[in-house]
Amino acid sequence: xxxxxxxxxERLATLPPGGPLKFRMRMASDPRLLSVVRGTVSELxxxxxxxxxxxxxITLAVDEALSxxxxxxxxxxxxxxxxxxxQAHADCLEFSFLDRGEAADPSRFCAEPLxxxxxxxxxxxxxxxxxxxxxxxxxxxxxxxxxxxxxxGAKSKAGPAFTHV
Amino acid sequence: MKTATREQTGSTxxxxxxxxxxxxxxxFRKTLLESLKNTPRLVVNLxxxxxxxxxxxxxxxxxxxxxxxRNKRLVLFGLNATVHDVLxxxxxxxxxxxxxxxxxxxxx
Numbered sequence: 001x002x003x004x005x006x007x008x009x010e011r012l013a014t015l016p017p018g019g020p021l022k023f024r025m026r027m028a029s030d031p032r033l034l035s036v037v038r039g040t041v042s043e044l045x046x047x048x049x050x051x052x053x054x055x056x057x058i059t060l061a062v063d064e065a066l067s068x069x070x071x072x073x074x075x076x077x078x079x080x081x082x083x084x085x086x087q088a089h090a091d092c093l094e095f096s097f098l099d100r101g102e103a104a105d106p107s108r109f110c111a112e113p114l115x116x117x118x119x120x121x122x123x124x125x126x127x128x129x130x131x132x133x134x135x136x137x138x139x140x141x142x143x144x145x146x147x148x149x150x151x152x153g154a155k156s157k158a159g160p161a162f163t164h165v
Numbered sequence: 166m167k168t169a170t171r172e173q174t175g176s177t178x179x180x181x182x183x184x185x186x187x188x189x190x191x192x193f194r195k196t197l198l199e200s201l202k203n204t205p206r207l208v209v210n211l212x213x214x215x216x217x218x219x220x221x222x223x224x225x226x227x228x229x230x231x232x233x234x235r236n237k238r239l240v241l242f243g244l245n246a247t248v249h250d251v252l253x254x255x256x257x258x259x260x261x262x263x264x265x266x267x268x269x270x271x272x273x
């Protein structure tokens with residue numbers, strides 16, 4: 001891959017040997033790091049073959065998920081840990097987020113249709129709009145949120161699926 | 166994110182630069198609400214905004230509601246594809262007054 005700054009990312013047409021391409025990040029729950037993650041996710045989505053609009057949207061969904069963790073699970077504390085894992089499969093990108101904060105309210109993820117001028121609730125609405133699969137689990141070690149976005153044509157999208165385990 | 170304020174006859178223009186996210190949206194919201202107190206029409210220039218998240222959108226909605234309650238106007242202009250897309254996703258593109266250019270925003 002050409003690593004010159006400013007060059008377009010090389011798109012990977014096939015899965016590399018050894019299975020899914022993986023990228024792992026452990027970050028503090030500090031909002032100053034969000035712009036760093038946004039840059040990384042946008043590049044990753046581009047490398048995996050998503051068009052510009054989808055790259056922007058995937059980045060937005062990941063950013064909203066992290067923002068929710070910082071605001072709701074960690075109550076805006078900046079010194080907590082979030083484990084962020086990316087896996088690039090042949091047909092999709094999968095993002096998982098593990099935090100050790102307060103349990104999420106699953107009803108937020110399957111909320112009623114958005115009230116246009118309500119002040120809250122847009123973050124989860126955006127995630128559900130963009131991602132093909134949204135799965136939340138409360139585990140002994142914390143909250144696990146998994147988001148999947150399929151490559152265009154990889155799967156017929158019947159609408160965003162939400163799973164609460 | 167940075168903001169700069171200009172005055173035109175009958176309008177206050179806020180030029181916004183950078184990203185609006187959970188770190189910066191409280192300052193963005195405060196600047197807009199303070200500026201709205203002293204003008205009948207608040208014009209927000211988003212041309213240099215690279216990114217906006219749901220907290221930035223919530224700030225805009227709050228200012229929109231405040232303007233409506235006080236019979237004032239909030240006009241946005243210079244939205245790039247990223248900002249416009251977030252407004253579409255949140256179904257707010259039809260709620261706000263949106264113009265392409267500053268001239269159009271001032272004539273709105």
